[in-house]
Amino acid sequence: MITIKEIAARLNMSTTTVSNVIHGKDGEVSPETRQKVKEFLDEVDYIPNINARNLAQNESKIIGVALKARADKYENLIMDPFVSELIGGIEETIRKAGYFMMLYISRDTEKIMRHVSTWNVDGLILFGMLDDDGVRVSTKYKKPIVCIDTYSIEGLKHFTNVGLTDEQGTYDMVKYIISNGHKRIAFLSDNTNGVDYARFTGYKRALMEAGLEFKEEDFLKIRPKSDEIEESLEEICRRAMDYTAIMCVSDLYAVTLMSALTDRGIRVPEGISIAGFDDNYMGSMYRPALTTVHQDIKEKGVVSAQTLLKRIKGEKTEPRIILPTRLVIRDTVTKPRKSSFYGYSRL
Amino acid sequence: MITIKEIAARLNMSTTTVSNVIHGKDGEVSPETRQKVKEFLDEVDYIPNINARNLAQNESKIIGVALKARADKYENLIMDPFVSELIGGIEETIRKAGYFMMLYISRDTEKIMRHVSTWNVDGLILFGMLDDDGVRVSTKYKKPIVCIDTYSIEGLKHFTNVGLTDEQGTYDMVKYIISNGHKRIAFLSDNTNGVDYARFTGYKRALMEAGLEFKEEDFLKIRPKSDEIEESLEEICRRAMDYTAIMCVSDLYAVTLMSALTDRGIRVPEGISIAGFDDNYMGSMYRPALTTVHQDIKEKGVVSAQTLLKRIKGEKTEPRIILPTRLVIRDTVTKPRKSSFYGYSRL
DNA sequence: TTGTACGCGTTATCAA
DNA sequence: TTGATAACGCGTACAA
Numbered sequence A, B: 001m002i003t004i005k006e007i008a009a010r011l012n013m014s015t016t017t018v019s020n021v022i023h024g025k026d027g028e029v030s031p032e033t034r035q036k037v038k039e040f041l042d043e044v045d046y047i048p049n050i051n052a053r054n055l056a057q058n059e060s061k062i063i064g065v066a067l068k069a070r071a072d073k074y075e076n077l078i079m080d081p082f083v084s085e086l087i088g089g090i091e092e093t094i095r096k097a098g099y100f101m102m103l104y105i106s107r108d109t110e111k112i113m114r115h116v117s118t119w120n121v122d123g124l125i126l127f128g129m130l131d132d133d134g135v136r137v138s139t140k141y142k143k144p145i146v147c148i149d150t151y152s153i154e155g156l157k158h159f160t161n162v163g164l165t166d167e168q169g170t171y172d173m174v175k176y177i178i179s180n181g182h183k184r185i186a187f188l189s190d191n192t193n194g195v196d197y198a199r200f201t202g203y204k205r206a207l208m209e210a211g212l213e214f215k216e217e218d219f220l221k222i223r224p225k226s227d228e229i230e231e232s233l234e235e236i237c238r239r240a241m242d243y244t245a246i247m248c249v250s251d252l253y254a255v256t257l258m259s260a261l262t263d264r265g266i267r268v269p270e271g272i273s274i275a276g277f278d279d280n281y282m283g284s285m286y287r288p289a290l291t292t293v294h295q296d297i298k299e300k301g302v303v304s305a306q307t308l309l310k311r312i313k314g315e316k317t318e319p320r321i322i323l324p325t326r327l328v329i330r331d332t333v334t335k336p337r338k339s340s341f342y343g344y345s346r347l
Numbered sequence C: 001t002t003g004t005a006c007g008c009g010t011t012a013t014c015a016a
Numbered sequence D: 001t002t003g004a005t006a007a008c009g010c011g012t013a014c015a016a
Helices: A004-011 A015-022 A031-044 A050-057 A071-079 A081-096 A109-119 A133-140 A166-179 A194-209 A229-240 A251-263 A281-285 A297-312 B004-011 B015-022 B031-044 B050-057 B071-079 B081-096 B109-118 B133-140 B166-179 B194-209 B229-240 B251-263 B281-285 B297-312
Strands: A062-068 A100-106 A123-127 A145-148 A159-164 A185-189 A219-221 A245-248 A273-278 A291-294 A320-323 A326-328 B062-068 B100-106 B123-127 B145-148 B159-164 B185-189 B219-221 B245-248 B273-278 B291-294 B320-323 B326-328
Touching (some): A081 B081, A081 B100, A100 B100, A159 A297, A251 A281, A297 A320, B004 B015, B004 B031, B062 B109, B145 B297, B166 B326, B251 B273, B297 B320
Parallel strands (some): A062 A123, A123 A145, A185 A219, B185 B219
């Protein structure tokens, strides 16, 4: 690996001159020397040492991307195509802007912050952070942070949130379900924090507006840990037939649920209508194809990275960016079954 | 961000002493000073500047992870749960070993190599590289490289390949299909390089062994680019009924194909049997559940990272590591349809 | 046991 | 237009 110093020595000039040519400071150096240096640079295939550069400039050109995994969700986190699509969008944007991406997955906010401090990253993208983490992060770290899908960090300095019309999207979908004639509609999720809370709220608003009552038990809680999910699904399927439709908080869960129902002889949508949220590949490939709320996940990644890049350059940005959602009507929501028919294909 | 120098000044001692305490060189420093320094370190929450450290030590503690995307496959690359699961395994292993992971996606081998050179990464994990890239990479870069699923790099120095019993796994599956009574079995993929070649070979071997003839046209070529896939699928479905079973090179394609067939009224497995390879979430959630060749993708990531770490430490490793596969028999391969029945559910 | 001084590769400042 | 030199923060050989 050749260094500037060595190049300077071989060309009989100073490191300054070489450095100037490398950085295109054309005013500082004569055309002839510039030419000479450039040729030599090509010849030896000079590659700068970023560590030295960062040390001298006190910057890193690194964007830290931290996924905060919940203990009970780690497996799913990394299985969900959501994540890879998001990362894809982020990586592409970062790379094109001449930055580098360091990826870090952890359950521990503290560790994440140490990590970014060590590397002196120029900015941080956080995904999967819950409310209470915000303050802790905030005090440790002075550089721009963009959160994805994190509610209730508003007001905290350095923070920008990139989110969705979660509430409205779910509201629209449940309204659509109701317009199909459904009256007993459950909501399926594994928690009621952050994004899930917003979607849950949208669901309840649609119910209320239609004069439908919401009872606590209409919230179907799925436990995604691999050693609990079967039992969890068993119970949910048992209770499913109390409803004619289930609004799922994600496509992942919607598809998981449809499989479980199918295995128990309950047909979708004849026996029960199912709606998802995300519009990922799994939902679109499943048959019957999933009716769902679309979000552009890659775009979410791109916008997050772009916003962070702007903030790094010192430009002002909105404290919260809200991306649109839209309904994708496919085949899993239809009219409710007749009360006499339970949709069982075998019994 | 506090520096060693500053700490030394405040404590009235030399930087060496502080440094020694930080690195636990207990023999070099008296218990009292050690205690004093440690306390102060905690108090000010000292975080080393990695750039300076790397510069001084000429190492980086960074593992570069480069995904080489094929032009026509980028979208799928990042959609396939395969990738996120693999990354998950790699990241976890790297992190636990005290290393950092830099992720880079590019179509251009040259760019990937520049990237790793600049950062002086301690080692490299390459995924998606094709045969011809090998040599180019090899000459540029002297540090350990672990490839995932790259055939024909054997013999190249610095390289280790982590792969699968691709040929055998596919052979086993096709043999299983044949044992179900099938005689006309197609193979679906988008190319015949690397991994796909190995699987293709396994398919042909099983055919041959059973005295079945393979014709060129039995290779069904899918074109995965988003603006071509519909047309491609249309043609494949038209030709599908010349066969009673299709061995797909991946679960992703198997599920995609099943959807397309279903949409055209062809039922799986009544009309045609389908087998996949990978055993991912999509295939296991699809109904009918996909019969497929299982590989442990996360494990692949873990083993790759572990192997690289070993090589970085100077330990010898096998030039090629081959992970096992096994058949997962589910519901998409059954006896072939009667020749009079074409499995159409509507026409 | 502690401290001094230098090198790592780069950029920046200032003088020639 | 060019060059000498300091600085960035850390680790370490070697001296004290």
